[in-house]
Amino acid sequence: MVNELRELLRETAAHPPEGGVEVAEVLAGGRARVRRRSATVAGAGAAAAVAGVVAVTALVAGPGDGDAARVAGDPGSDNRPVGPVLTLADARPATPGDQLREVAALANDDLDRANGTYLVGATPDGLLVEREGPRGLANDSLVTLVDPATGGRDVLPGGRQQVEDLLAADEDRLVFRGQRAQGDELAAVVYDRADRSWSTVRWDLPAEVAYAADVHDGRLHVGVDTGGEIQRFDLWSLSLTDGDDVRDEGEVVGDFTVGPEGTAWTGTHNEPNDSLTVVDPDGDRRTFDPRSGDRCNQLGMARVGEVVALSQYCGRTGDVRDDRVQVLTDTGEPVVTIQDDGIELAGASDDGVLVTAYGPGERAGTYFYELDSARLWRIGGDVGRFGSGWSGQRPGAWFSWSTAVNGGRGATQHVGDWVG
Amino acid sequence: MQLTRRRDAASDEAFTEFAASSQARLRRTAYLLCGDWDRAADHVQEGLVRLYVRWPRLVRDGSELAYARKAVVSAFLDASRRRSSTEVPREDDPTVGSGEDVAAAVTDRAALLSALADLPERQRACVVLRYFEDLDVRATAAALGCTEGTVKSQTSRALSSLRSTLETERSLTW
Numbered sequence: 001m002v003n004e005l006r007e008l009l010r011e012t013a014a015h016p017p018e019g020g021v022e023v024a025e026v027l028a029g030g031r032a033r034v035r036r037r038s039a040t041v042a043g044a045g046a047a048a049a050v051a052g053v054v055a056v057t058a059l060v061a062g063p064g065d066g067d068a069a070r071v072a073g074d075p076g077s078d079n080r081p082v083g084p085v086l087t088l089a090d091a092r093p094a095t096p097g098d099q100l101r102e103v104a105a106l107a108n109d110d111l112d113r114a115n116g117t118y119l120v121g122a123t124p125d126g127l128l129v130e131r132e133g134p135r136g137l138a139n140d141s142l143v144t145l146v147d148p149a150t151g152g153r154d155v156l157p158g159g160r161q162q163v164e165d166l167l168a169a170d171e172d173r174l175v176f177r178g179q180r181a182q183g184d185e186l187a188a189v190v191y192d193r194a195d196r197s198w199s200t201v202r203w204d205l206p207a208e209v210a211y212a213a214d215v216h217d218g219r220l221h222v223g224v225d226t227g228g229e230i231q232r233f234d235l236w237s238l239s240l241t242d243g244d245d246v247r248d249e250g251e252v253v254g255d256f257t258v259g260p261e262g263t264a265w266t267g268t269h270n271e272p273n274d275s276l277t278v279v280d281p282d283g284d285r286r287t288f289d290p291r292s293g294d295r296c297n298q299l300g301m302a303r304v305g306e307v308v309a310l311s312q313y314c315g316r317t318g319d320v321r322d323d324r325v326q327v328l329t330d331t332g333e334p335v336v337t338i339q340d341d342g343i344e345l346a347g348a349s350d351d352g353v354l355v356t357a358y359g360p361g362e363r364a365g366t367y368f369y370e371l372d373s374a375r376l377w378r379i380g381g382d383v384g385r386f387g388s389g390w391s392g393q394r395p396g397a398w399f400s401w402s403t404a405v406n407g408g409r410g411a412t413q414h415v416g417d418w419v420g
Numbered sequence: 421m422q423l424t425r426r427r428d429a430a431s432d433e434a435f436t437e438f439a440a441s442s443q444a445r446l447r448r449t450a451y452l453l454c455g456d457w458d459r460a461a462d463h464v465q466e467g468l469v470r471l472y473v474r475w476p477r478l479v480r481d482g483s484e485l486a487y488a489r490k491a492v493v494s495a496f497l498d499a500s501r502r503r504s505s506t507e508v509p510r511e512d513d514p515t516v517g518s519g520e521d522v523a524a525a526v527t528d529r530a531a532l533l534s535a536l537a538d539l540p541e542r543q544r545a546c547v548v549l550r551y552f553e554d555l556d557v558r559a560t561a562a563a564l565g566c567t568e569g570t571v572k573s574q575t576s577r578a579l580s581s582l583r584s585t586l587e588t589e590r591s592l593t594w
Binding site (some may be wrong): 002005008010011013016021022023025026029071088 | 434435436439440443444448449451452457462464465468469471472473474475526528529532533547549550551554579582
């Protein structure tokens with residue numbers, strides 16, 4: 001019987017029309033996706049890294065859809081935010097000097113023409129990490145430590161380095177993601193600030209490193225592909241000094257943060273999430289439902305102190321997106337949900353949560369939710385196509401945002417702190 | 421430490437060769453899943469892009485085709501979830517004529533496509549993978565990311581539905 005079915009299936013599919021798949025398009029699409037995944041390794045999931053330094057300098061295409069296909073939920077499900085809700089219209093402009101102090105600014109006039117120079121993070125002792133590049137055939141970068149108070153510049157010895165995103169910066173070292181680390185191998189390029197020397201450490205992992213990276217206590221924490229698509233990862237930690245020291249932390253995570261406050265992770269990434277687990281430094285562990293909307297895809301996460309911020313895409317009504325940044329305590333108490341079209345979480349600092357709103361439109365720009373006053377402030381205008389932002393806990397809760405210049409062909413990167 | 425394959429020009433060349441040689445087969449599978457050649461090409465394209473992301477590891481394991489097949493099926497299932505739950509792909513085979521006087525064989529193919537379209541997506545995928553791709557139960561379960569028991573039960577239900585539909589509507593006896 002099934003033999004007839006086999007034959008019928010083959011006959012049915014035996015005469016495809018001409019055309020089909022353009023392999024060149026596949027190749028281009030594949031390369032683009034690899035680039036996006038690589039960028040994500042230092043992206044939203046790492047926004048609250050321990051050393052207060054997580055940098056993303058990338059071509060910004062707006063907030064991700066998070067694949068609406070996975071926005072399921074039964075018709076009777078509740079997709080409404082829990083707790084207070086603010087929209088961008090509730091924001092008031094922040095006044096330099098009153099609420100915001102700009103520590104440094106750096107302009108790149110024409111990023112369409114060539115790569116530029118970026119402030120990619122800060123050290124706890126008050127220096128900015130500047131990266132020029134990558135450029136040229138070697139795709140390498142020049143790294144400089146800049147003191148914004150004095151203008152002093154320390155070009156790091158060793159010449160140009162093949163480094164990607166800054167993963168961590170503390171008193172002892174700068175940790176960059178190494179270039180060309182693909183597949184199951186991951187590399188970090190580490191600058192020892194005392195020895196003024198560079199070294200590279202490589203780890204061979206059981207599967208592809210899929211998402212996010214946080215550094216804590218001398219170890220790089222990464223999400224490793226569990227073999228499914230991109231919703232859950234195995235949490236591994238890797239020694240920054242020994243490439244053979246790799247450890248399966250025994251947790252399956254979605255988005256995650258690892259820092260002095262402990263470890264926290266969502267149950268899923270890029271699909272609806274009903275679980276948030278927090279493990280305190282003393283090992284106390286709790287898992288609860290963050291009560292995100294039933295049809296909200298979990299996209300990113302940041303944590304600072306006792307506050308967790310989650311970035312979500314909750315569907316679309318006509319042309320209007322329902323994007324949310326949900327802020328809650330690490331025991332599950334709602335703080336606020338910022339809900340609007342085209343927003344995403346950009347980071348969190350000691351004083352609040354950074355939100356980027358993409359254009360076009362007058363409301364495009366960077367916003368700051370101040371925890372103390374429970375107010376939403378607009379701190380910068382249109383970010384344009386080139387966003388470069390990071391946030392940190394020290395020093396002074398510095399964070400970074402961008403504004404478009406030169407008709408959107410370039411961007412000015414700002415670093416500041418909240419003075420409230 | 422163990423050396424791993426990097427993504428380089430040679431790797432891209434190998435991928436390109438694999439994609440070119442496998443796409444026709446994958447497209448046929450996708451067509452049986454979705455019933456439309458254009459959408460089938462979309463699913464294959466998405467599947468091959470997913471394949472590219474994992475290519476260095478897959479080459480090392482020698483599992484390129486299995487992953488490509490799985491990726492295409494996943495792309496089809498993802499797309500099906502995006503579509504309206506009430507929408508069932510029923511587009512005509514463009515290689516098939518319409519009307520009352522078409523050849524019996526052509527009618528059989530159209531009837532099969534229609535009957536396949538009436539199946540839930542996962543049942544349809546079980547049928548296509550088991551009887552077009554000739555995968556065994558274990559390989560089908562791996563491709564669908566489910567248990568072997570699920571494959572058996574879904575296949576059984578699918579065959580029962582197909583048999584009923586085709587025997588009733590088209591007087592096919594298989």
